[in-house]
Amino acid sequence: MNEPRPTVVRERLAEHEAAAVSALVERARAADGVSALNEQALLRLRDRDGRVRHVLGYDGEQLVAYAHLDQSRTGADVAAECVVDPGHRWAGWASAVLRRALAEAAEAPMLLWSHGDHPGAARLAERLGFRRVRDLWRLRRDLGSDAAPLPDVRLPTGVTVRSFVPGQDDDAWLALNARAFADHPEQGAMDSGDLAARLGSDWFDPAGFLLAERSGVHGARLVGFHWTKAHPGEVGEVYVVGVDPYEQGSGLGTALTLVGLHHLAERGMGSVHLYVEADNAPTVRIYERLGFAHVGTDTQYRNPGSS
Secondary structure (H helix, E strand, O other): OOOOOOEEEEOOOOHHHHHHHHHHHHHHHHHHOOOOOOHHHHHHHHOOOOOEEEEEEEEOOEEEEEEEEEOOOOOOOEEEEEEEOHHHOOOOHHHHHHHHHHHHOOOOOEEEEEEOOOHHHHHHHHHOOOEEEEEEEEEEEEOOOOOOOOOOOOOOOOEEEEEOOOOOOHHHHHHHHHHHOOOOOOHHHOOHHHHHHHHOOOOOOHHHEEEEEEOOOOOOEEEEEEEEEEEOOOEEEEEEEEEOHHHOOOOHHHHHHHHHHHHHHHOOOOEEEEEEEOOOHHHHHHHHHOOOEEEEEEEEEEEOOOO
């Protein structure tokens, strides 16, 4: 049996600790082909507001394991993610940092992500009493010259599209996002701090943050958006598409998806990917009709805690 592994917990990471976690995530990404931490966790490595606990595992002075514990959603499940250095796997490090994270969660229900549906994560989750509760599919479509052409955009009557203006559209977008994703555990919880962090990211391009407005007697009203993202290597992303619930059934969601895909193609992206809930069959069918195919899965596990 593996020896217990030493761990420490931080409410806030020092700059050198945050840099060490980022380097650890990159080593694991190079080995696995997928990031062990999602964007939200990476953005919160340098949070100073007490919403996060950081569990660090050291082999001597080398950081070899890390668990991210997000307690920002009051009254909700605690969210956790974990990464272990490729050269230190199968030695008890994942179990050590996750057990410490469970203790820090004070027996609250915990949600644990496994990006890429790693079989080792599945075995560990079962061993620690977690059960599989959610699958997030990664879909991909080619945009290059050999790919099937994109359909034309057909916006609903009275709707126009423009780019996001930082400082002008923030509040209206946050309100729309909250309406569009009222039942979504991550996207619907975004606040002004989360938005500001993304607007300040190196990848942010206002030209790729596309807003749909419907004209009316009282002026234009924000009714939908498609936030695109361009990654290195000419890879685009359908970052998030949101539509006001009052616009459901108007075809605006599909139209906005195509607006963003055309934007990414015009920027020279050779392919585009997106994430969608695996059990959202109607949305999956829409993306499949647009030429997307399933290429990977992120899995979420839940430990019921003491509830």
